[in-house]
Amino acid sequence: MVVFNLFITSFVIGFSGASAPGPMMTMVITQCSFKGWKDSIKIVFGHAMLEAVLIILLLLGLQPFLQDPIFLKSFTFLGSIFLIYMGISLFVSLVKKSSLELKNSDPIKIPLPLAGALVSLSNPYWLIWWVTVGVTFLGQARSLLMLGILSFYVGHILSDFVWYIFIGFVGQGLSLPFWNKLYKIILYLASFSLIFFGVYFSKYVILG
Template sequence: MWIEVILFAAASFWVGLSGAMVPGPMLTVTISDSLKKGSRAGPLVVLGHVIAETTLIILLVLGLGWVIGSQWVTMIIGGVGGVMLIYIGYSIARSPVPEEIPGDGEPIEKRGSVLSGIITSVTNPYFYLWWATVGWAFMLKGIELAGIIGVLSFLVGHWGADLSWYSIVSFFTSKGRGVLPGKRYRIMMMICGIFLVLLGVYFIYSTLIT
């Protein structure tokens, strides 16, 4: 059984990694926060994402899975999520160039990155779509395989993928801060902000035409 559990965790890791590597609001926030706060921003964003996913899993277990499949709920999430992404993108695009970017050994604004991870998760309609389909299917498979141990193996693999990818992105982004002074920093933040704004507009548009 343990071999199957390990293989299941490995499969969950690779499936989670394929999803984590897709560009989206969480990746954009990770890049912008890493430029301002250092390489620890990535794991903190993931922590916020894990908090959001844990809350959603609890709701699914309590029998509220039908809410995710509701068209009205999807429309509300898409609309509100789009507005939130536009606001975050606008804030990032207007963020000033810091006079001194903190190093990895210095304290950083932890709550901001954790909150960003939560917001970019819960305001993304595809977050719910993934959990209503792929995520829930893996949960059920884990229960069938080894009960609670199977579920935990899925979560370890899934969250391990998120943590690995975003930690790598955060590390290399923070190491590149030295070549992004002044104008280059502003350009990078503008790109991140505009991407989130466009993504927010797309979420609202796709909600209206469904």
């Protein structure tokens, strides 16, 4: 019963975080409008693998290292550069190609799981959440041994998959003929959003 409660709690809290607008949502909508909803699974898989590695590091007692400002800023900078690059690349594609040519092309030129991990790293608040709130949950999960840790992780990740698969369907729907007149406008907004998030998160690196 305690394990099930931990699973439900981590799912609900994870869902509230997953549904917040941000670069991950923008990237999933953009990619799935080009290639289809199934690409959302690949993107979230990269995010999930990154969080699995992070949980292992936290369980090994590396929280102080993960909280180090140099570590935080280094990974945030890497992710921010990726967001800016992706936003600019999308903008250039929109300028050069017609709506028909855009469909079935691929805006992300790297493996989608890697893209999912990089977009997570771009957000400094993601890692800060894990070394504060996430550590508290892990403390409860750890007392229930491996079953507790797995319940926490599966509940947390399941919320990401449920939400972003839904967002993937929304993205795929944008490419339908009904949205044809708005399709490019929405993608222009997505490109500007990615650039904005990249610049905004890079301010954390510069200003601290």
